[in-house]
Amino acid sequence: MSCLEIMPKLGLTMTEGMLAKWHKSEGEKIEKGEILFEVETDKLTNEIEAKESGVVRKILVEEGETVKCLAPVAVIAGENEDISGLLKEAGVNGQEVAETKTEEKKSDNTAVEAGPKKVVVIGGGPGGYIAAIRAAQLGNKVTLIEKEELGGTCLNVGCIPTKTLLHSAELFSEIKDSRNLGIDVGEVSINWKNVQRRRKRVIKKLVSGVKGLLSYNKVNVINGFARMETENSLTVSKEGGKSEKIDFDSAIISTGSVPFAPLIPGIGLEGVIDSTGALExxxxxxxxxxxxxxxxxxxxxxxxSSLGKKVTILEMLPFILPPIDRQISSMIADKLSKQGVSINTGCRVTSIEKGENGLKVDFTKGNDNLNVEAEKVLVAIGRRSNTEGLELEKIGVKTEKGRVCVDDYMRTNAGSIYAIGDCTGKIMLAHVASEQGVVAAENISGKNVKMDYKTVPSCVYTKPEIASTGLTEEQVKEKGIDYKVGIFPMGANGKAMISKEPDGIIKIIADKKTEEILGVHIMAPRATDLIGEAALALRLEATVDEVVTTIHAHPTINEAFKEAALAVQKRALNSVN
Structure with a gap:
């Protein structure tokens, strides 16, 4: 029996879907109930089954195209069955879809002509390799250029190695304190060389995984340094003095960032290190x-400090962790101080010089001139965009203080050039770079996608962990929003007590009138995992009541999120309101 397969309506709010993948080609047989194609929306991906058995006689929508719900996408019929009537019917609807897409492209000039393109991605970090994979998924011919190791800063000298070392340190401190858990162990020591070996093994495995993914998606990887020549060409300098010219239709700059080195006298002394040096x-x-x-x-x-070392922090601002809700940052400062970390805020470093016991750091605090000595000095005052040597000025790409200027579609002022990640100077987080990479790849492929920074989570891997999404209390005050707050202490959470981590809170900020959740700030065990629920709540514009009426499992850290929502309404059940 012949039929038209249509773009399904998968939810009340769904109006269109992107046909992500065909599981059958024209001329292939298909049985009723077999997977015919995949649909992707901004919320989910679904596999769509064939309504009838037969032969896929005609595919009306190509992979990567977006069409309205209920619009025809394919014709299934018998091998020799007349399908002219169905094609006529599909042609009318197909014209309507084409007109809709044309209007979409005209609006705001945000979409470009669809179809396979030659795409070059410069930089193989979490933004670059994800952009390359997504561009390849959409049918483009993709080349990725990386001058060092795939995975970029995050995988090689950032997020992954740092968290690997932190995990070892966390286990070390827990084992040392195991008697309080009823476990007697002998003397415990840290084997730093083995810790470092494990760090390298984790990195090697993940880099290998990235290589495999790029290979699977047929991304051509070139090791070398890219320099722009025109808006549609660049030169790659390789080892041994060789070079290669590459032409492209579109390019995505994803060159990341490097540690920022302040102009402090003595910054170049031996023993003064940046974050990369600290990891090694x-x-x-x-x-x-x-x-x-x-x-x-x-x-x-x-x-x-978890490994028993003496740590001194020097911070110019009157508080640590400036992007984090002030109540949370104050709590973690107290926690670190109790662990023996000396925190000096509101101070300015004036010089670093050789001292009797290694290095001496001079700094001012108020009207006082002070100093502190240590074996090593770690400079961790931030990172700057890494665009040197790309020669962007040659092709007229606009930059500001080294940062590549982009719009919410990740486009630069040069029509064929996009930029993502740290080199844009927006939010320097790996997961933001990855999402920007997807946005850039999809817009290159003819879509019309904007970056939405509303639900970006921030994570700090202290003990306990810190995680945050949405507006801080300071920000809602600045915006003049009438708000209310719910706070639940982790000391009243059973799982936190079991885990011996009762310090911390979950804090929810909500609109006073509508009770829409505006921000969530957590200091708790596994806060970096828990923040996913909070980010989803913001994405769905959830209210406090929607969290409250969602049953949370017990005993979990997660149930404290519901209690914090109850606290917004002054009706928490497991703490005093």
Whole structure:
């Protein structure tokens, strides 16, 4: 029996879907109930089954195209059956779809002509390799250029190795304290060389995984340094002085960032290191000064202090972790202080020089001139965009202080050039770079997709962990929003007590009138995992009541999220309101 297969309506709010993949080609037989194609929306991906058995006589929509719900996408019929009537019917609807897509492309000039393209991605970090894979999925011929290791800063000298070392440090401190859990163990020591070996093994395995994914998606990987020549060509400098010219239809710049080195006298002395140097230490220093109380500095402070080392933090601002809700940052500062970390805020480093016990750091705090000595000095005051040598100015790509200027579609002012990740100077997080990579790849392929930064989660891997999404209390005050707050202490959560991590809170900020959740801030065990529910709540514009009426499992850390929502309404059940 012949039939028209249509774009299904998979939800009340769905109006269109992207045909992500065909499981059958024209001329192939298919049985009723077999998977025919995949549909992708902004919320989910679904496999769609054939309504009838027969032969796929005509495919009306190509992979990567977006069409309205209920529009025809294919004709299934007998091998010799007349399908002219169905094609006529499909042609009318297909014309309507084509007109809709044309209007969409005209609006705001955000979409470009669809069809396979030659796409070059410069940089193989979490933004670049994801962009390359997505561009390849959409049928483009993709080349990825990376001058060092695939995976970029995040995988090789950032997120992954840092968290690997932090995990070892966390286990070390737990084993040392195991008597309080009823477990007697002998003397415990840290084998730093083996910890470093494990770090390298984790990195090697993940880099291998990235290589495999790129190969599977038929992405051509070139090792070398790219320099722009025109808006549609570049030159790759390779080892041995060789070079290769590559032409492209579109390029995605994803060159990441590098540690920022301030102009402090003595910054070049031996023993002064950046975050990369800290990860590669051959032995643990007994004392270390960390310049900078941001995420990088605080994570390293947590690492070294957990291993029993003396840590001093010097931060210019009057508080640590400036992007984090102030109540949370104050709580983690107290926690670190109790662990023996010396935190100095509101101070300015004036010089670094050789001292009797290694290095001496001079700094001012108020009207006082102070100093501290340590074996190592870690400079962790942030990162800057890495665009040197790309010669973007040659092709007229607009930059500001080294940052590539882009719009919400990840386009630069040069029509064929896109940029993503840290090199844009927007939000320097790996998961943001990955999402920007998807947006750029899809827009190159003819879609009309904007970046939405509303639900970006931020994570700090201290003990306990910190995670945040949405507006902080300081931000809602600045915006003049009438709001209310619900706070649930982790000391009242059974799973936190079992895990011996009762310090912390879950804090929900909601609109006072509508009770829409505006921000969630967590200091708790596994906060970086828990923040996913909070980000989804913001994405769906959920209200406090929608969280409250969702049953949460017990005993879990997660149930504290519901209790915090109840606290917004002054009716928490497991703590005093």
């Amino acid at each position: 230490l051959e032995s643990l220093p007994e004392t270390i000064v960390i310049i900078g109380g941001g995420v990088i500095g605080i994570e390293f402070a947590s690492l070294f």
